[in-house]
Amino acid sequence: MRRLLLAAALPLALMACDGGGDPVAQATQEIAANNHARTVKDGTVSGAEVDHAAMGHDTHGSDGPTEADKLYxxxxxxxxxxxxxxxxxxxxxxxxxxxxxxxxxxxxxxxxxxxxxxxxxxxxxxxxxxxxxxxxxxxxxxxxxxx
Structure with missing residues (x-):
């Protein structure tokens, strides 16, 4: 499901690349890119955090990934x-x-x-x-x- 959410956000993010795109799409692109970069770099951001952050929701605060997140x-x-x-x-x-x-x-x-x-x-x-x-x-x- 979270992959579907990220895939759904991709066209919006791509539209924002022209510099004058939708500000919501631009924000989604920035959040997703930052979280994805952190995920790939050190594995500290879970997919759930990427989804919640891309939707503007707070995740775990400063506590980091949950034990459930660590399973994945x-x-x-x-x-x-x-x-x-x-x-x-x-x-x-x-x-x-x-x-x-x-x-x-x-x-x-x-x-x-x-x-x-x-x-x-x-x-x-x-x-x-x-x-x-x-x-x-x-x-x-x-x-x-x-x-």
Whole structure:
């Protein structure tokens, strides 16, 4: 879900790049960029903090990530590492390779949720993410560029 929120904010952030864009989009871009940079750099900002900050919500204050956030930190860091390393000879290939890494991160997060979540609805959503993302990973791996 948080990845969807960040993905939804991306077009707004890109519109703000022209210098005269929407001030809300510009603020969202700045917050997301700062938090993402901190996440990638040292793993101290959780995905939940990025989402809450991008929406203008306070997170944990000065206490840092919660124990629950820490459960996901390793998978998030690995996803960011894999996405940054993924590339391709064309924009299409780069997109597919980066999305495979992104989906692998979603699967890892969902597996963490299955191992730790207590709410049946959260567990059901997590299983649904695993099923859908693994199917999409297989589809993307089987993709061949159009000639």
């Amino acid at each position: 930190a390793e998978g998030e860091a690995e996803m960011h590492r894999l996405m940054a390393a993924a590339s391709g000879n064309t924009p299409d290939e780069a997109y597919i390779n980066k999305m495979i890494a992104h989906h692998q991160g979603a699967v890892a997060m969902a597996r963490t949720a299955l191992a730790n979540a207590k709410d049946p609805q959260v567990r059901q959503w997590a299983q649904g993410v695993i099923d859908a993302q693994e199917r999409e990973i297989a589809e993307m791996r089987a993709w061949k560029p159009a000639q």
